[in-house]
Amino acid sequence: MVRALLMATGTAIGAMLLAIATPAASAQDLGQPRLATVELRAGMHRIVAELAITPAQQALGLMFRRDLGPNDGMLFVYERPQPLCFWMRNTPLPLTIAFIANDGRVLELADMRPFDDTTRHCSRAEVRFALEMHQGWFAQRGIAPGFRLRGQPFEP
Numbered sequence: 001m002v003r004a005l006l007m008a009t010g011t012a013i014g015a016m017l018l019a020i021a022t023p024a025a026s027a028q029d030l031g032q033p034r035l036a037t038v039e040l041r042a043g044m045h046r047i048v049a050e051l052a053i054t055p056a057q058q059a060l061g062l063m064f065r066r067d068l069g070p071n072d073g074m075l076f077v078y079e080r081p082q083p084l085c086f087w088m089r090n091t092p093l094p095l096t097i098a099f100i101a102n103d104g105r106v107l108e109l110a111d112m113r114p115f116d117d118t119t120r121h122c123s124r125a126e127v128r129f130a131l132e133m134h135q136g137w138f139a140q141r142g143i144a145p146g147f148r149l150r151g152q153p154f155e156p
Helices: 002-021 056-060
Strands: 037-042 043-054 073-084 095-100 105-110 128-132
Touching: 002 056, 073 105
Parallel strands: 043 073
Antiparallel strands: 037 043, 073 128, 095 105, 095 128
């Protein structure tokens, strides 16, 4: 009886260690589909943004993604302006988030650390849009608060 209990305990511990040692699954491994995209313009720079529109798409965001094209990102689109908060649970890519007004103006930017599920990055203003890009993408192109992005859905 004691031997069976020890064997079961050893097996359980082995399974836990294997789970801890196994790298996180990629988006494809989890079947995370690429979402529909929209092309945005930041001056002369082109952005291909996946559209996170539904609550399920927004909740998943860029979790588990191990790659993102150099000008690719994710645009979170909400029905009405509201305070928005984001975190980096299960997200291995370092990102910068832009909180964006209805007319495409960048209101604020925040850098986000990979796998950080304790820090919340929240907009100070009510917004309908948030755009996640590679960390530093905006700064490398001189894009700061006040800069206006172009394209759908910012055009009247």
